[in-house]
Amino acid sequence: MTKGLATRESTLNPSALAELLAAVGKENVLTTVEDRVCYSYDATSTRQRALPDVVVKATSTEEVSAVVKVADKYNIPVYPCGARSGLSGGAIPVYGGIVLDTTRMNRIIEINAQDLIAVVEPGVITRRFQDEVAKYGLFYPPDPGSAEFSTLGGNVAECSGGMAGLKYGVTRDYVLSLEVVLPDGSIINTGRRSLRTVAGYDITRLFVGSEGTLGVFTKLTLHLIPQPEKVEAVLAYFHDPEEAVDAADGIIVGKGIIPRTLEFVDGICIDSVRGYGSVDIPEKARAFLLVEVDGDKDVVERGILGVESACREGGAFQIVIARTFEEREALWAVRRVVSPALFKVAGRKLNEDICVPRSKIKEVVRELYSLGKKYSIHTACFGHIGDGSVHVNFLYGYDEKEEAFVDKMLWHIFRKVVSVGGTITGEHGIGTAKAEYLPLEIPPRELQLMKSLKKLIDPKGIINPGKIFLP
Numbered sequence: 001m002t003k004g005l006a007t008r009e010s011t012l013n014p015s016a017l018a019e020l021l022a023a024v025g026k027e028n029v030l031t032t033v034e035d036r037v038c039y040s041y042d043a044t045s046t047r048q049r050a051l052p053d054v055v056v057k058a059t060s061t062e063e064v065s066a067v068v069k070v071a072d073k074y075n076i077p078v079y080p081c082g083a084r085s086g087l088s089g090g091a092i093p094v095y096g097g098i099v100l101d102t103t104r105m106n107r108i109i110e111i112n113a114q115d116l117i118a119v120v121e122p123g124v125i126t127r128r129f130q131d132e133v134a135k136y137g138l139f140y141p142p143d144p145g146s147a148e149f150s151t152l153g154g155n156v157a158e159c160s161g162g163m164a165g166l167k168y169g170v171t172r173d174y175v176l177s178l179e180v181v182l183p184d185g186s187i188i189n190t191g192r193r194s195l196r197t198v199a200g201y202d203i204t205r206l207f208v209g210s211e212g213t214l215g216v217f218t219k220l221t222l223h224l225i226p227q228p229e230k231v232e233a234v235l236a237y238f239h240d241p242e243e244a245v246d247a248a249d250g251i252i253v254g255k256g257i258i259p260r261t262l263e264f265v266d267g268i269c270i271d272s273v274r275g276y277g278s279v280d281i282p283e284k285a286r287a288f289l290l291v292e293v294d295g296d297k298d299v300v301e302r303g304i305l306g307v308e309s310a311c312r313e314g315g316a317f318q319i320v321i322a323r324t325f326e327e328r329e330a331l332w333a334v335r336r337v338v339s340p341a342l343f344k345v346a347g348r349k350l351n352e353d354i355c356v357p358r359s360k361i362k363e364v365v366r367e368l369y370s371l372g373k374k375y376s377i378h379t380a381c382f383g384h385i386g387d388g389s390v391h392v393n394f395l396y397g398y399d400e401k402e403e404a405f406v407d408k409m410l411w412h413i414f415r416k417v418v419s420v421g422g423t424i425t426g427e428h429g430i431g432t433a434k435a436e437y438l439p440l441e442i443p444p445r446e447l448q449l450m451k452s453l454k455k456l457i458d459p460k461g462i463i464n465p466g467k468i469f470l471p
């Protein structure tokens with residue numbers, strides 16, 4: 001797919017180009033090779049690339065609709081995109097055609113504190129939205145690690161999760177209604193502004209997590225909740241990763257505490273971030289838990305005591321408590337750099353986002369480490385283990401033999417995850433990166449049903465073709 005990338009001429013039908021220019025204006029249509037190359041990839045670690053024929057930047061629902069109508073008329077694929085921080089190839093234009101960039105649709109249209117809702121355009125950056133609603137004393141919990149740059153449209157398309165998933169759920173739990181441009185260019189509004197509706201099938205939920213394959217979102221109505229009064233954090237160091245996993249159980253099951261965040265980081269990750277920021281990580285730490293508790297002052301006080309004692313009972317040999325925002329931020333600064341820091345271990349990193357029932361985490365992590373030993377490939381784990389999400393990382397060099405080993409290990413781990421009732425993707429989606437593994441998890445009849453839904457909504461395969469399902 002990458003071969004000849006930078007030299008491939010656009011094959012766009014000239015009449016289609018003229019109609020696109022008329023629809024959005026020439027300043028919103030990019031045709032140079034330089035511009036097209038910039039839209040040929042996302043953040044997927046396989047660095048897959050494919051050149052679009054044209055990039056169109058839309059600024060309104062009407063423009064999106066007009067662009068999709070041109071695509072429908074001339075049978076041109078349309079690839080919607082936000083910040084292109086996706087980790088499964090969702091925004092990559094694998095069959096060329098039009099990349100439809102919605103980042104200029106970035107207005108926060110309404111924040112309604114009484115109804116606990118906000119109406120936004122899809123290009124709003126997640127963190128900006130969280131900061132804006134916070135001014136009203138409100139909280140939008142879905143908090144992917146990419147919140148500083150990813151868009152809400154991308155978050156909805158991927159049903160992004162994040163650190164606060166255990167207590168507050170994921171993006172799907174906050175989407176009330178969507179304005180969607182369908183593959184024929186028509187516009188629908190799913191759901192309602194009310195916090196509940198059970199009228200008919202839940203079309204909104206079908207679109208959330210559809211990875212941009214069923215339509216282009218042009219407006220989102222999102223649910224908000226009040227900001228908790230207080231947040232405090234505990235960082236607990238362990239000699240052994242399994243102690244940390246047990247301590248996580250001790251917090252939830254033993255003490256009955258549902259923390260706001262419950263992050264696990266193993267020894268190889270710790271070695272990669274040691275010396276970064278202001279946190280002095282003890283030499284003998286082979287795992288840590290970063291746990292936040294939120295709520296009223298009394299709840300937080302009791303929660304922090306409970307977390308501290310569960311960690312000590314679980315074997316923690318050192319504990320740090322962060323009471324202020326600045327103290328918490330210092331701890332998060334270290335946690336946030338874990339993923340990129342792993343590149344220090346070997347030139348390449350494959351980061352998979354499995355999720356399993358919490359009771360199976362130890363079994364799966366043990367299997368990963370033993371595969372690493374068997375094939376002499378570095379492996380590392382970190383993640384939101386409160387809800388069973390574990391990022392399993394394969395760290396390897398530019399070497400064909402190692403590449404083949406990683407491929408074997410990946411199949412093995414995915415089979416294991418599915419066998420214990422888990423999923424091969426709890427966050428990043430299938431896209432192109434995991435299409436070949438999807439049949440491991442989804443049985444044939446269900447897979448057929450999914451493909452039929454795609455065909456029903458998008459009979460010509462206009463929107464984001466080449467994703468989720470193998471051709």
Ligand SMILES: Cc1cc2nc3c(=O)[nH]c(=O)nc-3n(C[C@H](O)[C@H](O)[C@H](O)COP(=O)(O)OP(=O)(O)OC[C@H]3O[C@@H](n4cnc5c(N)ncnc54)[C@H](O)[C@@H]3O)c2cc1C
Nearest residue numbers: 082083084085086090145146151153154155157161212217
């Ligand atoms: C450092 C880093 C940390 C990350 N951490 C997390 C994490 O904690 N949790 C998590 O879930 N993910 C995480 N991600 C993955 C990624 O950031 C999320 O999937 C995010 O939601 C993608 O948003 P985006 O705006 O970049 O979308 P893009 O990558 O541009 O697109 C993603 C998908 O959404 C579709 N899409 C985009 N806009 C629209 C639209 N308007 N209408 C219809 N479809 C659309 C695209 O077609 C594509 O299929 C991380 C990525 C990075 C690089």
